[in-house]
Amino acid sequence: MRGAVERTAGAGGVAGKVMPMREAVAAFVHDGDTVSLEGFTHLIPTAAGHEIIRQGRRDLTVVRMTADIVVDQMLAAGCVTRLVSSFVGNSSAGSLGELRRRIEHADPEPLAFEEYSHYGMVCRYVAGAQRLPFHPLRSYAGSDLPSVNPGIRKVTSPYPAADGSTEEIYVVPPVHPDVTFIHAQRADRRGNTQIWGLTGVQAEAVYAARKAVVVVEELVADEVIRADPNRTLVPAHAVDAVVLCPRGAHPSFAQGYYDRDNAFYRAWSAISKDPVRLRGWLEEWVYGTADHAAYVAKLGEEFWAGLAVGEAPSGPVDYGRRL
Amino acid sequence: MRGAVERTAGAGGVAGKVMPMREAVAAFVHDGDTVSLEGFTHLIPTAAGHEIIRQGRRDLTVVRMTADIVVDQMLAAGCVTRLVSSFVGNSSAGSLGELRRRIEHADPEPLAFEEYSHYGMVCRYVAGAQRLPFHPLRSYAGSDLPSVNPGIRKVTSPYPAADGSTEEIYVVPPVHPDVTFIHAQRADRRGNTQIWGLTGVQAEAVYAARKAVVVVEELVADEVIRADPNRTLVPAHAVDAVVLCPRGAHPSFAQGYYDRDNAFYRAWSAISKDPVRLRGWLEEWVYGTADHAAYVAKLGEEFWAGLAVGEAPSGPVDYGRRL
């Protein structure tokens, strides 16, 4: 059972929270760990996944609702022996070649797979965040999923249903990742993290974890965060490390910063279908780049210009001040 | 069991959502109903409570986490026979005279009281919003509350605890108010509602209810809402009526609009201690005002100037647009 005591944060720990990705992965990801990477299509922490590959972590359990390109890459790099997920596909753009080889042919090795639905995963994170022994949900009745996933169980409600009958409901267990990585638009040096656009399950995934690393497009002054406290999705007390890593969500997008690289999503189906080509891609783009800044530079400014977005400011609200 | 079909909203219903408070209370509050009024210290829907008093509703079950001044007033007006709450006091400013007379002396009549804790109430709203038969929480173990509240029950977790033992946890049942009233800073004519500052349990209370009325300081153009979709706490599909009622949260406050009337909170303890004085207050300020606009006017502009706040703009974020 996790507790606040495990956090790095707090008195004296503030300055120490900001660190390079290399240091964050070295400090918070160990062989055999359960690692959550969250971001639903938006703000996928790709750069974190790449650094885990570079550092050669092994035997990881990866928890991710939509296991997509970054998971396929981590699988191909041999980091992952177990996957907990509710969608294993390349978005709507096709297949994950490595994942399919692992599951369909145990090639090059088997992959243990815990299959849930999206809300099942959300409820596992919520239960983890809230230290609940289980979370009920109105899914799975009649599904074959409980027959292949012993984690999905039933509870009898202690309250009668409207018609007086006894009511059963499925439940899922909490998940407590050793570490959760999320990507966000901005945070302050203490880890107060602001996200806009799709917010997914990021806050719950952070609160469910024993340690949490927030990767951001921008590290901003305290005043920027404090001007809009309702925008803070993850408060500092839940964050152990802040990593500044612009464009770290590519090929996914960061609302207001850069658009999704749909061409790469489409290309991945072909790249990943051929294990030699996939490993060549990893050599060139992950092992062959020292860090994400090198990956960004290798893509080139012309490429990034193609993903640039125009401005659409939200307009302010007034928090008021005592006169 | 509530369903989307009960909503007024949707095709053709948009124009009909904006209505005066009188019409909203007449349409959505009936004798014997369960009525939720939410807003945790901030944005308390006082004007809605006053209109319920004016229209003489009877036999209501009121659901409100912090039963404070507006509940004491509704009790004194004879509207309420049952209260579901987790805090029955005049904030930190003293007692609720009518509530204490009702509970301590059944004077002038008894009050049925379902006592919970704050998180128990939050979980009841969450379970209501999510159509769950119950919601677990790590509260109540060893408390006398379950002995006086049969709604608080226990469930055995189907997962073993860390030490292999069987784990029990308390649960609370869902609440499904016939109608929920909340107060908010602004909404559009469809009911998309934006709240900042303390957001309390408003979204869950709206989703838990069969009907929902949003009372706002400002009715704004669609473009204002759409410039910042993350600020929308309650989407239009959950809202049945939008009531424009500036300063409708007095004596509580609306962040960025007006401050809390602390003097009135302090005064209420003395007013409510004397049943004659309390009924005199109702005569003058509720029955004696045609509507909340009249109440606001009676307080006078000089009074409102005393609660005025200065500006503290949030600063915008950039949502971006495709080039």
Place this chain on the structure above:
Amino acid sequence: MSGDPTGSTRPVTSSELLSVVAARELAGRRTVFAGIGLPTLATELARLTVAPGLEVVYESGVCGAHPSHLPETIADAVLITGAEAVVSMATLFGSVLQGGHIDVGFLGAAQIDRWGNLNTSVIGEWESPSVRLPGSGGAVEVMANAREVFVVMRRHTPRSFADVLDFCTTPGPDRALADGIRPLGAGVTRVITELGVLARAGAGDELRLVAVHPGVSVEQVRAATGWELKTADRLATTDPPTSAELRLLRDDVDPNRVYLR
């Protein structure tokens, strides 16, 4: 409308037909949970025709989108900018979907059976499948909680319209009842394919052929279905898309023919 310059006299494609038929089924509905592709076309056309106030909710958490461009994914940035609300997954699945606010959910599947149960997990055995499919996503939740579900299948084959599913990812209400749990919605009520429309009323009822598209025979549909497909007492022939429907679809909804393949 002769001499229409937008080409509404061009032959109707299968995608166009499916979009128009699905759009008509949305008449009077208020909220729809839609994926990208044909459901996008159907809901956008419905908003312009039979369901003007229709609110589209996306699995990504977007409610009331007003996109500047046709979205390429359910999380496309253009769906967020200018939307009425964006909510977290917990709110989307918990309060909006499980809370009972969705009238119609659109789902797809690799396999569907006569009761409207769906398989999106595997072809073959789950433990060692011949094809690993993406899995549920939110499909289990859409089926369990939406008042009804529409399925749009471009291809109508005995393999996809299966007598017995390889795996039931997403159960309809009959399987839920057999599991001892009362379902909240009717499950799949409409299946719209390249050949016609199948329908069922809810728990206890099986999918029946209620309409064939122009030029399609009942025997064709039965041959393409993996179970003994029953036919409604009054079998209809789909009304072809009107020129107005086609013009809206081609000129306003998808002028670049992103999904109108």
Place this chain on the structure above:
Amino acid sequence: MSGDPTGSTRPVTSSELLSVVAARELAGRRTVFAGIGLPTLATELARLTVAPGLEVVYESGVCGAHPSHLPETIADAVLITGAEAVVSMATLFGSVLQGGHIDVGFLGAAQIDRWGNLNTSVIGEWESPSVRLPGSGGAVEVMANAREVFVVMRRHTPRSFADVLDFCTTPGPDRALADGIRPLGAGVTRVITELGVLARAGAGDELRLVAVHPGVSVEQVRAATGWELKTADRLATTDPPTSAELRLLRDDVDPNRVYLR
């Protein structure tokens, strides 16, 4: 520091003493869940002295407040403007508190017993009380989930330090265990009163007198306590507030003496 112009040589009030003692107990703590009044003074003083990085979380949902004025309620508008985060009640109670992020919670009570169980519901029988009190608020949750709980009681009387509670609103870990549920925190570990400091280590331990304030005798405290109060082996006398502590409290924390009554 003789001739201090801010008046730190003025007599120390009971409020000042309680605030200073409570502040010292917060040494090294990172997160505190505090109400308004003496806890506000204690936490603000601790931030200026023994716990510089201390984050105060309010029941209203405010994390990391930087108020322009001393707040008058836990929901005061000045706590929100300039705060680091504001979260919903569901997140506050679910993820922050039940999630295990609070080191110390401050609670008050009408009655406390030797095990640190609290009554804030009724004096008399619950069904027909002689005094109806406000009830739990979030106290049940603070006790169940904070790592430890501090109680500050201005008045130390046999009625409030009760042998048997009229009603147990907020149970400590011993009652939780008796109910078959493993508690997550230690319950009440410090009770700071006008007379001295009581302490207990956690489940199985009862409150003992560990310090008396200057000029207070053990017998005075025992007489003011409704149960047979045990005394620690090494009973201390509270160190009086230093001039530095008093100066910070009087000049910086509460210059208008809102809570320093």
